[in-house]
Amino acid sequence: MALDKSEVEKIAQLARLHISEADVGEVTQRITDILDLINEMQAVDTEQVEPLAHPLDVIQRLRADSVTETDQRDTLQQLAPEAEDGLYLVPKVIE
Amino acid sequence: MIEKTVAELSAALRARKISSVELTQTFLDRIARFNESLNAFITVCEESALVEAEAADAARVSGDDRPLLGIPLAHKDIFCSRGVLTSCGSKMLHNFIAPYDARVVELFKEAGTVMLGKTNMDEFAMGSSNETSHYGPVRNPWDNRRVPGGSSGGSAAAVAADLCAMATGTDTGGSIRQPAAFCGITGFKPSYGRVSRWGMIAFASSLDQAGPLCKSAEDAALMMNVMAGLDDKDSTSIDRPVPDYSAHLGDSLKGLKIGIPRQHFAEGLSADVEQSIRDGLKQFESLGARIMDIDLPNNHLSVSAYYVVAPAEASANLSRYDGVRYGYRCDNPVDLEDMYKRSRSEGFGDEVKRRILVGTYALSAGYYDAYYRKAQKIRRLIKQDFSRAFQDVDVIIGPTSPHKAFELGAKSDPVAMYLEDIYTIAVNLAGLPAISIPAGLANSLPVGMHIVGQDFDEARVLNVAHQFQLATNWHRHKPSLQSGEA
Numbered sequence: 001m002a003l004d005k006s007e008v009e010k011i012a013q014l015a016r017l018h019i020s021e022a023d024v025g026e027v028t029q030r031i032t033d034i035l036d037l038i039n040e041m042q043a044v045d046t047e048q049v050e051p052l053a054h055p056l057d058v059i060q061r062l063r064a065d066s067v068t069e070t071d072q073r074d075t076l077q078q079l080a081p082e083a084e085d086g087l088y089l090v091p092k093v094i095e
Numbered sequence: 096m097i098e099k100t101v102a103e104l105s106a107a108l109r110a111r112k113i114s115s116v117e118l119t120q121t122f123l124d125r126i127a128r129f130n131e132s133l134n135a136f137i138t139v140c141e142e143s144a145l146v147e148a149e150a151a152d153a154a155r156v157s158g159d160d161r162p163l164l165g166i167p168l169a170h171k172d173i174f175c176s177r178g179v180l181t182s183c184g185s186k187m188l189h190n191f192i193a194p195y196d197a198r199v200v201e202l203f204k205e206a207g208t209v210m211l212g213k214t215n216m217d218e219f220a221m222g223s224s225n226e227t228s229h230y231g232p233v234r235n236p237w238d239n240r241r242v243p244g245g246s247s248g249g250s251a252a253a254v255a256a257d258l259c260a261m262a263t264g265t266d267t268g269g270s271i272r273q274p275a276a277f278c279g280i281t282g283f284k285p286s287y288g289r290v291s292r293w294g295m296i297a298f299a300s301s302l303d304q305a306g307p308l309c310k311s312a313e314d315a316a317l318m319m320n321v322m323a324g325l326d327d328k329d330s331t332s333i334d335r336p337v338p339d340y341s342a343h344l345g346d347s348l349k350g351l352k353i354g355i356p357r358q359h360f361a362e363g364l365s366a367d368v369e370q371s372i373r374d375g376l377k378q379f380e381s382l383g384a385r386i387m388d389i390d391l392p393n394n395h396l397s398v399s400a401y402y403v404v405a406p407a408e409a410s411a412n413l414s415r416y417d418g419v420r421y422g423y424r425c426d427n428p429v430d431l432e433d434m435y436k437r438s439r440s441e442g443f444g445d446e447v448k449r450r451i452l453v454g455t456y457a458l459s460a461g462y463y464d465a466y467y468r469k470a471q472k473i474r475r476l477i478k479q480d481f482s483r484a485f486q487d488v489d490v491i492i493g494p495t496s497p498h499k500a501f502e503l504g505a506k507s508d509p510v511a512m513y514l515e516d517i518y519t520i521a522v523n524l525a526g527l528p529a530i531s532i533p534a535g536l537a538n539s540l541p542v543g544m545h546i547v548g549q550d551f552d553e554a555r556v557l558n559v560a561h562q563f564q565l566a567t568n569w570h571r572h573k574p575s576l577q578s579g580e581a
Binding site: 008011012014015016030031033034035037038039040041042044049052053055056058060061063072075079081090091 | 191192194286287288301327330331333334393395396398399400402403410414417418419420421422424428429430431432433434435436437439440443448449451452453455456457459465466468469470471472473474475476478508509510513524525526527550
């Protein structure tokens with residue numbers, strides 16, 4: 001199943017990835033090859049099969065709704081590319 | 096001393112034949128000598144390792160006698176380690192100094208081990224050859240022109256070259272077992288949920304599992320005794336008692352029923368690998384096991400289903416890398432959108448971007464049923480194949496990989512690379528425990544044997560592997576390192 005370039009550009013936009021004009025042809029071909037591999041599973045009739053989301057079919061465990069973590073804002077913000085006064089800085093969003 | 100197993104080193108430390116400081120220094124010297132050519136480590140923690148070794152020696156003097164006290168190990172660079180670069184093999188995290196320890200790292204610290212450093216890996220664990228690492232490929236210690244396998248290739252190469260006594264890894268589709276096979280060591284993937292994923296950088300959350308890479312099944316049991324168990328911080332970790340994995344290593348294999356999947360001895364398996372595995376099976380027969388053919392009829396669909404489930408989960412997990420809170424940010428973004436897109440496009444390598452695109456496509460509007468839901472149904476069929484087989488047999492044995500380690504650059508086509516994991520991937524989809532152990536040499540390169548157990552039957556898998564290693568010497572064979580002499 002072949003994808004066209006515009007579909008790949010649409011997916012890239014959804015994933016917030018930029019693909020250069022020079023690369024889009026090769027990326028499209030590679031993705032098409034991978035989808036061909038994936039589509040081998042389409043030949044199997046799975047109408048009556050229940051999906052398996054977790055290998056052990058277990059139910060999500062819940063914890064008590066209580067505060068267990070201490071405030072580590074300053075430590076964690078040291079990792080940020082840009083932070084100031086406890087805030088993460090990004091390019092201006094609102095004019 | 097450096098070639099010894101953890102069990103042997105532990106005895107030597109207990110007998111005061113060597114100190115942890117001496118042992119640690121010996122490994123550090125060896126890393127200094129050989130890492131340049133092997134590229135197995137991304138970070139070496141020389142200073143802190145010696146401090147930890149001194150602490151271990153001091154604890155020993157005050158009566159601490161725990162089995163892993165003072166043993167030098169390496170962690171795959173996917174595990175967060177406080178104050179140390181945790182790159183996940185990616186430019187995206189080239190500056191990420193982890194602010195906390197992964198549960199696995201914490202447990203090994205509590206056990207008194209010494210962290211020598213962090214090992215190289217395929218970027219975000221996506222690869223089967225270690226060639227996708229931002230830090231360059233790892234070389235196979237048996238032959239520098241060949242890959243060590245992946246994604247835990249740095250850990251596997253480090254153990255094989257005796258740059259550490261043991262190492263951690265992670266396995267999403269074969270990433271512990273395949274490099275263990277290519278490097279001639281023992282690599283064990285526990286059942287899904289057995290080891291905490293807290294602080295282990297996520298790739299595909301319903302498949303990822305941490306485990307040991309080491310020199311014997313006996314050592315894998317020692318490591319599992321430290322790693323396994325419930326963690327409240329990982330909601331998928333399993334609440335069931337952790338046995339002493341060393342306790343059943345000595346059990347006899349008399350009457351053990353071993354299933355041989357016809358599908359793992361079919362087209363695509365190289366003749367020399369097949370010969371080693373068949374010889375290994377004869378060894379099991381002489382130990383009293385019974386061999387019978389079984390079928391895993393949906394095995395051929397495992398790669399297709401995996402390349403929906405894993406990229407879909409990866410595309411969600413990797414959406415957190417946006418250049419805002421940590422990691423790589425592009426220079427001079429013109430606006431927020433530009434910052435997201437360029438940070439991600441410049442920070443991720445080609446293979447990671449491909450998988451994000453495939454996963455995004457599979458989850459996008461109108462395609463969910465055809466891809467993700469369909470793959471989950473195939474996943475059920477694969478699990479049922481195993482459940483059926485385990486009604487008749489105790490373990491399933493076959494080759495870990497269709498062939499020996501290949502040369503760098505030999506698999507430039509992604510789909511050809513994906514098919515490398517044809518024998519290991521189904522095990523992740525089903526969540527089962529499995530080990531790869533050395534079972535022969537073909538043209539001077541190691542061959543790995545794959546032993547798969549039932550859900551949470553880790554102890555049996557380790558028992559079977561250990562009995563094989565008592566009867567054979569393949570796990571004692573060592574590469575002669577070719578270069579890197581200082």
